[in-house]
Every structure is written in structure tokens, then in C-alpha cells.
Amino acid sequence: MCIISKDIQKAIKLLNNEELVAIPTETVYGLAGNIYSEKAIKAIFETKKRPFFNPLIVHISNIEYLETVVEEIPKKAKLLAEAFWPGPITLVLKKKSIIPDLITGGKDTVAVRIPNHPLTLQLLNQLNFPLAAPSANPFNRISPTKAEHVENYFKDDIKMVLDGGVCKSGIESTIIGFEDDEPIVYRLGSTSIEDIETVVGKVEIKNKKKANPEAPGMLARHYAPNTKMILSSKISEIIKNYETQKIGVLVFSEKIINKNIFSQIILSKKRNLPEAASNLYEALHTLDKQHLDIIIAEKFPNEGLGKSINDRLTRATKNS
Numbered sequence: 001m002c003i004i005s006k007d008i009q010k011a012i013k014l015l016n017n018e019e020l021v022a023i024p025t026e027t028v029y030g031l032a033g034n035i036y037s038e039k040a041i042k043a044i045f046e047t048k049k050r051p052f053f054n055p056l057i058v059h060i061s062n063i064e065y066l067e068t069v070v071e072e073i074p075k076k077a078k079l080l081a082e083a084f085w086p087g088p089i090t091l092v093l094k095k096k097s098i099i100p101d102l103i104t105g106g107k108d109t110v111a112v113r114i115p116n117h118p119l120t121l122q123l124l125n126q127l128n129f130p131l132a133a134p135s136a137n138p139f140n141r142i143s144p145t146k147a148e149h150v151e152n153y154f155k156d157d158i159k160m161v162l163d164g165g166v167c168k169s170g171i172e173s174t175i176i177g178f179e180d181d182e183p184i185v186y187r188l189g190s191t192s193i194e195d196i197e198t199v200v201g202k203v204e205i206k207n208k209k210k211a212n213p214e215a216p217g218m219l220a221r222h223y224a225p226n227t228k229m230i231l232s233s234k235i236s237e238i239i240k241n242y243e244t245q246k247i248g249v250l251v252f253s254e255k256i257i258n259k260n261i262f263s264q265i266i267l268s269k270k271r272n273l274p275e276a277a278s279n280l281y282e283a284l285h286t287l288d289k290q291h292l293d294i295i296i297a298e299k300f301p302n303e304g305l306g307k308s309i310n311d312r313l314t315r316a317t318k319n320s
């Protein structure tokens with residue numbers, strides 16, 4: 001049976017026993033296991049139906065531990081860790097041999113972050129090992145931002161969701177790798193490029209949608225609802241093409257008036273991008289449950305977290 005509970009001691013017991021626990025973070029819920037347990041790590045891949053080549057993020061609770069898991073820390077990586085941890089930025093660095101190949105999909109780098117959620121920080125502080133945790137959704141589905149999303153996905157396949165309420169940031173961490181010690185953005189996410197650039201100067205973005213990507217979270221179809229979805233900056237016009245269908249609409253701030261809309265979600269009436277980001281996945285989960293023929297989503301301004309939101313919406317429209 002899957003229980004939803006705030007009981008940290010119960011979570012500790014399960015994790016010490018090489019079982020999985022879904023944990024809250026400030027971005028999305030993660031499906032967590034002991035990084036040093038082969039049994040737990042294999043269970044993560046099996047439960048998510050995730051291919052083994054797609055590596056996992058290692059979650060630690062203090063910056064000092066970074067030296068235990070990575071070989072070198074480039075100067076700009078250190079600056080980013082100091083500026084944003086605990087928080088939604090993941091650093092991909094050269095791994096030490098202590099990190100099992102199963103975690104990294106055989107790569108010589110490992111992704112690491114300190115999540116910013118009080119319950120999960122307490123949990124990590126009481127464990128003798130870091131936690132590997134991909135987002136707690138089946139492969140290619142929308143990430144979970146509350147405990148019930150996780151329970152709906154996995155039912156009895158996991159024993160416990162540690163209930164930390166609704167995830168505040170609501171989209172995954174920004175992933176940064178290093179090439180010749182210079183930061184490269186592999187995945188857009190909850191820390192904006194603008195914020196990153198105030199710390200380390202101009203960064204290159206390689207958030208491409210290629211077949212064998214640096215970060216497989218960049219696969220073109222990802223974060224996807226089952227319902228067909230399209231993205232447009234001219235929703236009022238696009239809707240006319242779908243008048244006979246059951247339409248769901250997802251907009252930034254202003255309601256679209258059209259009698260053919262079956263349901264509509266506004267992400268932030270105040271036009272606040274962090275607020276819109278935090279509501280995004282919950283809105284997609286809600287619309288996806290309504291048996292719609294189509295979800296029409298509004299394109300966001302291409303700045304700050306608007307870039308990350310557009311990235312996720314674009315991937316959600318890919319139906320291949």
C-alpha cells in the first residue's frame with residue numbers, strides 16, 4: 001500500500017532498507033533511493049519505466065559533500081553552488097568512482113544538487129547516504145507537484161510519499177554542465193538564465209531537442225499530457241479551427257472569451273512568471289483528466305522563467 005505521510009522516521013526506515021520513497025522538493029517530487037544501493041537504484045528505473053541510459057540526479061544536503069562525489073569543482077561551479085544551493089540548480093561534474101555507473105548511465109559525470117525543501121533537507125541530514133531522485137512520474141509523463149500526483153501515477157508500486165505539500169517552484173531544476181570549465185545550460189528550469197548570468201556572466205544554452213542529448217530530459221517529447229496539445233501566441237484565432245471539439249485552454253494571465261471553450265486555466269492573473277511556473281504542471285494534470293479533444297496553450301514571453309515554461313509547453317506538444 002502507498003501511504004502519504006509527513007513521518008520522516010518512517011521514510012528513513014524504508015530508505016535504510018533499500019526501499020524507495022517519493023520525496024518533496026521545491027521543484028517537483030522525486031522518486032528517491034540510496035545512491036549506494038544497487039537494489040534501490042534498479043527499482044527507480046523499473047518503477048519509472050525509464051531507460052538505463054538516462055542518468056539520475058544525486059541529492060545531497062551540504063555543499064561539503066560535493067567533494068565526496070565529484071573529482072573537480074570548476075570555479076564557476078563553486079560560485080553557482082554558493083549562490084543557489086539549496087535551490088533549483090543541478091551541476092553536472094566529473095564523477096568520483098564512488099558513484100555507481102548505474103546512477104550516471106555509464107557517463108563519467110554526475111548530476112548533483114541540494115534541494116530546497118525543509119522536510120527533505122531534514123531527511124537528507126539524518127541519512128548516511130545521498131538520494132538519487134528522478135522526478136516521480138512514469139517516463140515521459142508530466143512531473144508531479146503534489147503528493148496525490150505521485151500516488152495516482154504509482155499506486156501500490158511504491159510504499160510511501162513523504163508529504164511536503166505543493167512544490168513551490170513547480171518546474172524542474174536548471175541543469176548546468178561544464179565544458180573547459182565554462183558553464184553550459186543543458187536543461188532550462190526553475191533558476192532563470194538571467195539569475196545565473198548575474199553570478200557567472202554569459203552562459204551558453206544547449207537545451208536542444210536531439211535524439212541522443214547531453215541531458216536526456218531534453219528529449220523532444222517529455223513532460224507530456226495524454227491529451228493532444230498545441231502552443232500558440234494567437235489563441236483566439238486558433239480556437240476557431242477547433243470549434244466542434246472539446247477544448248481546454250491554458251493561458252498566462254488573461255481569460256479568453258469564447259463560448260466553445262470547455263475549460264480554461266489562468267496561470268497567473270498578476271502576470272507573475274514564478275507564479276505561472278509553479279501552477280503549470282498542476283494545470284496540465286487537471287486539464288489532462290478532463291477527456292478533452294485538445295489543449296490549446298498560450299506561448300509565454302521569452303524572458304526569465306517564461307523561457308523555461310515555453311520549453312516545457314513545447315515538449316508537451318510533441319506527439320511523436
Ligand code: TXA
Nearest residue numbers: 027030055056109110111134135172173214215216217
Ligand atoms: O528538479 C529536479 O531536477 C528534479 C527534482 C526531483 O530534483 N529531478 C529531476 O530529475 O528532474 P530527472 O531525472 O527527471 O531529470 C534529471 C535530468 C535528466 O534529463 C538527466 O538526463 C539529466 O538530469 N542528467 C543526469 N545526470 C546527467 C549527466 N551526468 N549528464 C547530463 N545530464 C544528466
Ligand code: MG
Nearest residue numbers: 134135143217
Ligand atoms: Mg523527469
